[in-house]
Amino acid sequence: MNAQLTEPKTKPAPAPAGATRHPLAGHALSGAEVVVQVFADEGVEVLFGYSGGAILPVYDAVFRHNATHAGADGREPMPLIVPANEQGAGFMAAGYARASGKVGVAVVTSGPGATNMVTPVRDSMADSIPMVVVCGQVPTGAIGSDAFQEAPISNIMSACAKHVFLVTEPERLEATLRTAFTLARSGRPGPVVVDIPKDVQNAALAFAGEGELPLPGYRARLAAVERGALTDEDCAAFFAALKQARRPLIYAGGGVIAAGAAEALRDFVDAFGLPVTTTLMGLGAFDTTDPLALHMLGMHGTAYANYAVEDCDFLLALGARFDDRVAGLPEAFAPLARFIAQVDIDPAEVGKVKPVQWHHVGPLKRALERLAAYGRAHGVALELGDWHAHVAALKRDHAMNYDRDSALIQPYAVLEEIDRLTGGRAVISTGVGQHQMWAAQYLNFRAPRQWLTSGSMGTMGFGLPAAIGAQFARPDALVIDVDGDASIRMNIGELETVTTYGLPLKVLVLNNVGDGMVRQWQKLFFKGRFMASDKSLHRKDFIKAAEADGFAWARRLERKEDLAATVADFLAFEGPAFLEVMIDPDAGVYPMVGPGASYAQMITGEHIASRSAPVPTDAGPAAMF
Template sequence: MSNEIARKHPLAGTRMSGADVIIQVLADEGVDTVFGYSGGAILPTYDAIFRYNEGKGEQPEEQVKLIVPANEQGAGFMAAGYARASGKVGVFMVTSGPGATNTVTPIRDCMADSIPVVALTGQVGTSAMGTDAFQEAPIVNIMGSCAKHVFLVTDPSKLEATIRTAFEVARSGRPGPVVVDLPKDVQNWIGEYQGEGLLEIRGYRQRMESLRAAKLSERKCRQFFDMLQRSSRPLIYAGGGVISGEAARELREFSETWQIPVVTTLMGLGAVDTTSDLSLHMLGMHGAAFANYAVEDCDFLIAVGARFDDRVAARAEQFAPLAEHVAHIDIDAAEIGKVKMVDWAHVGEAGRSLRQLIDYGREQRIDIEHAPWVEHVRALKQRHAWNYDRESDLIQPHYVIEELNKLTDGRAIIATGVGQHQMWAAQYFDFREPRLWLTSGSMGTMGFGLPAAIGAAFACPDKIVIDVDGDGSIRMNLGEMETVTTYDLPVKVLLLNNLGDGMVRQWQKLYFEDRFSGSDKSLHRKDFVKAAESDGFPFVRRVSDKAELVSALKDFVEAKGPAFLEVMIDADAGVYPMVGPGMTYKQMVTGDHIASRDEGAEREKVRLDQSSAF
């Protein structure tokens, strides 16, 4: 052991098992929580956690918490919730075979939403691989098309560097999930801990260094501001890349400096304070009518960390139809021009890129007046505001979220399942900061909300964490109710129960002539209140009377420890606005309670003189 190595890490040169190496690297990477379900092929590493924590007995704050879920998919979504809420890499650990294959969905979910997690999967011994041994599964093949990268460790001398590199890959560039497959004999190997070292992935590191060093030239800055100065109706279209890239502060400063309104994607909620005058909340299939109308009206679209996906731009050629210029900033070069052609683009980190534009604009004393456009946008927000049937005697889900939002003031962490309740939550909650909104965006994975909320509760113990769920979605991972109470987490579960898969029914009403195949009679017997009570929730309540709702919500929010509130909502309540699949914003259906735009008057005002009307 050289003195140089000893100075770098106090344990360098210490002989330890491969399992101990794994846990030590996790600790070195700052991991404080691991979510996982045990099994034979991963037991050596589970035992290493026990022994590591035993060695930190006098320093419990340095221990690695091991959180055991009801199943492996829950572990994956807990790690994802932890990562989404904290910005750190989430970690989960499962055994081989079915344990590993049960995590395919959370791995793909994290890949689709660019969430940094590291999954450690047990594997049969190297000598048994390929023999169809007990609980063997070809994880490299299965996960290869789902993850950002998959490592199979067959050389134990490279184990330490592999685990450390997995964290580097997960968090760098466009974040994503990395899987490390760990044969049992590699976990049992004995060798020296180095305390440093990474795998040789030169091409990847060169690309990452290029991204970090990417700088907007003076010429490109000038081109951007030339377009902005010629514009009278600029609009920022911000996506989840602003959140994952920690660029919310720069985005807000950029928007406020030149008074440019902002629409966000579902994944971008919280990138700007939704209560701000410049915020137009969410655009897209179920976005605000006023947000979609602003997209229709803008003459310069500035996309930041967004990818023009089909829920936003189903007809890309008709998205932002009056935009004379489209600019795009993204960390992933593959997204530039993939869906919509742009006039100006920069591949780089969102925050750094926006900072360079801000600095250039200030140095050049660029002062642009957009007051008429901002006033027009403000009028859109008033005229086409969110709305629903406020006179109904039945409990409207929008009303539930609206009242809960008053109590949380846009400062709670909101996790959701997938379905109508997800969209109502996105529409009617405020998000004053980034990382308060946790939802399965691209994959749309039912069962995501509850385990994600659990992960967030471990990541942010000082924040209120609420899982807004539906009766169909929560069933997918209902076993995690017990995980909440096992660890006495102050997670609050709000169940909006409409006795079925509401979003499926809505589509069947709209597109399948009311043929409710599979959504009319199935799975109505569950008594969720009894289920919550049996799992030990100290606060459990069901509300079916509208007059009781506000007081019940107040008690729910103020309850100490785990809380469960089921609200029986109007089964026929729909999610509006809605832009049908393959349709444009001109064809948006606003429903019976949101004012639609008069195509003759208001749009004509925009078209009369695109250069000076605003």
């Protein structure tokens, strides 16, 4: 194309003194080539996407970039992974981001290609996952004309993403893309969508090699948060309250993982001895095998975690937002806590659901390090022996359990065997439903980014494509998709993606012949009227489906006595493996805190011990705050 080059309206900021000028600065590139070069500059290692007419210029630029920069072994620097469906691409990018902490990237075409990305984008927004989605769009002049495969993506995605850009001025393309990555990873992470018309992809541009859009409001707010630092007075107030507590507890959320603050949390616990419970999204933020770990709290949290929340007199919330699956009845949540402290990167979350007596808005890692340093410098030593003994008793007396004598295969037993063999070190992805909660309850997570699940949105079909993305992020890790028969159906086409790319992914389907979680709710709250929860779909032969998609190891487990040997073979197989387990169709998820109920009203089921009331309220010195 011989189109005249134009001066960008958004000029890049001057390079810092001594900075190396980009080797391509000033070169003429097409808009599509600019997109790919920005990807390379941002360190993108893999792309996920499905082609189509409106994105073909970018795909062609990816092809040429990989051909030009291939290694001596022919390895592409930026492979593009093609799924069965664009939604799969979105969840692969999200799984990559969740497992690596890097920005996941998906590239799709216009119209249906872009609308198929809506659910992954909203899912990532709800769970604060950094992602950049590039969508092709019809030419600028055709926008609004109902052109072939046109959809108003900037309007549709604006309610789902952290930010959406529609690039109609070619000279703003490079700065827009660089800004998208900054937005995705900064502050509270989230997905950013960049909609690029085809004529902008084909435009001839002068590559700057640097520069972003101004966004003064966002940058000012971000800078204010980043500058947020705990003063001596803040620390003194925090420890004055903590020193009065007899039963302090940490409530850690996904923000600990997003902030890279797990090590700082470990150090804080080592210094002051507070037990830790985590949200569903926070699993792995603190080693769940630690004596002070209480695993997960909430609607399907462990009984002992929920009872500890009932009993605590001081609660420290770290990167957690008191959502309805944790604090379904906010006024009854942590009823004995006379002091609640909260640290978060997002000021909108402070006091939003539960009033707090102390808070700090700023980077979580830095805040924990500051508190730990202050406490050590001032000789803070807490006497928590009685509380530790109480926590240990809760874990012993209200341990997770199930009918171990049943002749039917229990899903909990399958997961316990997986946990025994992996030592809590596998990367686990899940679909959504009962299997998701069983995995959260019965598996251990020794480190961050081992647990990938759709938390806030609860998106069925998430597990398999997210596991694929995770395997690309961590090629040497054991990655297991724990799925359900109903959930995996949503994106079952991605089985072929696993074998196409030769991924050693392990896919486990706990088959209870229907929507088990929906059935459980219907049983408990709708008098057993099982409307549509069996899906009326009983014809699927998952083993034949897996074999048809190239799985050399695909088995069905139906006999309890074969469980241990089959699971061992499944995990030991070197390539892709698929295991379907026919489980007890009546197995339930317990404990369960019903909608609008408090933890004191928790349903523990037949095999987990419950208690009738929380501990007495005589909090001693803690009653002073």
